Amino acid sequence: MPVLPATALVLISWQVAVDGPLLGLDRWTRHAVRETRHELHSTLLNHLGAALSDLGGSVPAIPVLLAAGALAAWRSRRAGLPRPWLPAVVAVLTAGLIPLLVVPAKAWFARPGPFGAPLAPGQWGWYPSGHTATATLSYGVAALLLARTVGARARRRLHAAAALLATGVGLGLVWSDYHWLLDVVASWCLGGLVLLALARLPVSRKDDGS
Structure with missing residues (x-):
């Protein structure tokens, strides 16, 4: 249901723009996480957190997206599906769409990061998270493109992997x-x-919905 994420996105953006009370959740969460991190004092968890963060970078997320588009196009061609080239095009367009969605918002909201340092002239803000958007769209679109060329069980696994x-x-x-x-x-x-x-969208399925 698109209403739920759309409503949440509008609400959060409004609160960030006006420095509203909802931002107290950010401060509470940051304090709780820092306390937990201090109590656990786990180098392994800290390295894991950094490694997971890195998965949202342009590398490796964008190469995974483009490779999935190419593979989905190849599988679509082998299966005789209409417009077998379309998954590759969708992957390329998605790669270009990500900065168009994120960078203007970062510049407009100009939100300082968790450490509170003021932004330098011309520096982008922290809202919304570029790494999270890159991961969500890159891995999510990759899963959608490949899912339409495989069976139901593999489709569920792809969706679960992208969500994770x-x-x-x-x-x-x-x-x-x-x-x-x-x-x-x-x-x-x-x-x-x-x-x-x-x-x-019927990116790689047959037009009759099969």
């Missing part, structure tokens, strides 16, 4: 103190809206 990767990146960013929680949640909502729209 996007969730892991967001949690890693919050754990590592790289982003506020609401930066991450907003990007999950933004990516979810795009994925819901894309899921309705």
Whole structure:
């Protein structure tokens, strides 16, 4: 249901823009995470958080997206599906769409990061989370493109893997103190809206819905 992520995205964006009371959730979460991290004092968890965060970078997320588009196109051609080239085009367009969705918002909201340092002239803000959006869209679209060329069991596994990767990146960013929680949640909502729209398109299925 697109209403839920759309409503959440509008609400969070409004609160960030006006420095509203909802941002108290960010401060509470950051304090709780820092206390937990201090109590556990786990180098392994800290390295895991950083590693998960890195999965939301342009590398490896964008190469995975493009490779999935190429593989889905190849599988579509072998299966005799109409417009077998379309998955590759969708992957390329998605790679270009991500910065168009994130960068203007970062510049407009100009939200300081968790450490509170003021932004330098020309510096982008932290809202929404670029790594979370990149992970959600790259791995999510990759799963959607490949899912339409495989069976039901593999399709469920692809969707689950994409969801776990996007969730892991967001949690890693919050754990590592790289982003506020609401930066991450907003990007999950933004990516979810795009994925819901894309899921309705016949990217590689036969036109009769099979």
